[in-house]
Amino acid sequence: MNPGTPFFDVVRRQRAHRSFRDEPLDDALVEQVLEAATYAPSAENSQPWQFVVVRDAALRARIGDLTRRAWEAGGRDFERGRLPDRLLADVDRGATGGVAAAPVLVVVCGDSSFCLPAVLAASVFPAVQNLLLAAGALGLGSALTTLTMGFDAELREMLQLPDHIQPFAVVPLGWPARELRPPRREPVDTKMHRDRFGRGW
Secondary structure, eight states: OOOOOOHHHHHTTTOOOOOBBBOOOOHHHHHHHHHHHHHHHHHHOOEEEEEEEEEHHHHHHHHHHHHHHHIIIIIHHHBBBTBBBBHHHHHHHHIIIIITTTTEEEEEEEETTOOGGGGGGHHHHHHHHHHHHHHHHHHHHEOOOOOGGGGGHHHHHHTTTTTTEEEEEEEEEBBBSSSOOOOOOGGGGSSSSSSSSOOOO
């Protein structure tokens, strides 16, 4: 894909990438993706998002270790039987090292001094979606991961986050190791209701 890729093509190809090529990512490209993230809506236009861009290999490995620990402490068991075997194996590879191998980890945070705590997450996750779509439009791989939040205190200490900064997600960014097919989705009319729930479209 390229920056001229039509919007709906980008949306329909959005996938979680959990394996990346061993190639660097220019700061300008990362900044382009994060700028797109800042055009998301937020409560009262508070724009509470903060992005910690982690390039340091040792720090990425430590964040990856938190992800692995969360996965092995219960995440894997929870998903076993819920995910198809092939997808479970892909998630397993990502959680145990694939995600941390991305050249960049973006830790997406919210600043509660800009936004009421009750709407902080709702104001941050639209920026994450913009980030993911922008990455896809540029041909980059990315994924929304939240396993690491199970070790919130350790992540905070690693990144020296002050009390008013809340981490919400870790998004790996990099050139994908392989191209993924478009995701399978249920027909939209099976998710639509006219006027009241349960009334067919």
